Amino acid sequence: xxxxxxxxxxxxIFGIIGPNGAGxxxxxxxxxxxxxxxxxxxxxxxxxxxxxRAALRERVGVQLQEGSIPAKIRVGExxxxxxxxxxxxAVPAELLDTLGLADRRHDYVKRLSGGQKQRLxxxxxxxxxxxxxxxxxxxxxxxxxxxxxxxxxxxxxxDRGVTVILxxxxxxxxxxxxxxxxxxxxxxxxxxxTPAALAARAGGGPHLRFVPSGPVxxxxxxxxxxxxxxxxKHVTVTGTGEVVGEVLRALTAAGVEATDVQVKSGSxxxxxxxxxxxxxxxxxxxxxx
Numbered sequence: 001x002x003x004x005x006x007x008x009x010x011x012x013i014f015g016i017i018g019p020n021g022a023g024x025x026x027x028x029x030x031x032x033x034x035x036x037x038x039x040x041x042x043x044x045x046x047x048x049x050x051x052x053r054a055a056l057r058e059r060v061g062v063q064l065q066e067g068s069i070p071a072k073i074r075v076g077e078x079x080x081x082x083x084x085x086x087x088x089x090a091v092p093a094e095l096l097d098t099l100g101l102a103d104r105r106h107d108y109v110k111r112l113s114g115g116q117k118q119r120l121x122x123x124x125x126x127x128x129x130x131x132x133x134x135x136x137x138x139x140x141x142x143x144x145x146x147x148x149x150x151x152x153x154x155x156x157x158x159d160r161g162v163t164v165i166l167x168x169x170x171x172x173x174x175x176x177x178x179x180x181x182x183x184x185x186x187x188x189x190x191x192x193x194t195p196a197a198l199a200a201r202a203g204g205g206p207h208l209r210f211v212p213s214g215p216v217x218x219x220x221x222x223x224x225x226x227x228x229x230x231x232x233k234h235v236t237v238t239g240t241g242e243v244v245g246e247v248l249r250a251l252t253a254a255g256v257e258a259t260d261v262q263v264k265s266g267s268x269x270x271x272x273x274x275x276x277x278x279x280x281x282x283x284x285x286x287x288x289x
Contacts, residue, residue, distance in 0.1 A: 015178035115146030
């Protein structure tokens with residue numbers, strides 16, 4: 001990582017996004033005191049992650065990408081074990097009930113589904129009643145239904161007053177959950193803002209694609225239009241604000257009918273590609289994501 005600087009507001013879901021190998025996990029390991037930063041100053045809740053590690057552990061819950069839970073331990077046993085590490089832990093039975101695992105309390109971890117194991121990971125991160133929860137690549141490998149259920153759990157964590165730092169390389173996940181995101185690529189902070197603002201800044205506004213029945217009038221005169229592209233018989237117009245309605249009205253006024261109309265909003269994925277020059281999947285596939 002190189003000259004990373006950011007702050008997180010209380011009770012927000014702050015996303016650290018980027019491809020595999022970008023340095024996301026390295027960043028949160030430094031925040032949680034699991035890794036020593038080479039330089040700079042880190043403060044979490046006013047504490048130094050190294051000098052105040054014991055105090056910080058009581059206030060920050062962590063679920064790391066490479067964390068593993070023994071397969072031959074029961075769900076209730078590992079939660080009780082983790083609860084013993086804290087002075088004022090949450091009640092394990094209540095936490096299991098909240099996360100939909102009450103009926104699996106006596107099951108071995110190896111018998112849980114992928115989604116249930118992720119719920120258990122969340123439970124272990126929350127057992128200390130933390131003020132901050134760091135969740136690293138929480139939905140990797142989950143099926144779509146389990147991902148959606150996990151998203152709902154993350155939102156419920158924030159609703160309980162917990163600040164969430166979410167590490168992910170899934171752009172749709174960051175768009176759905178995060179109040180703000182920090183985009184990291186090759187160890188450098190590329191941009192930081194709300195997902196919507198990043199999409200807009202990168203030119204990822206609304207797109208209108210259509211087939212005109214005749215010559216298209218000069219749409220560049222419309223203040224909402226930022227770009228026009230001709231691809232065979234199709235015309236794609238990109239813009240801001242009410243660009244879709246304004247373009248359709250201009251076509252109607254010119255006697256041009258638009259068919260095969262497709263409307264797409266700019267996305268965080270669009271912004272990522274524009275800002276980094278490649279997709280979010282990355283190319284290096286290293287551990288330090």
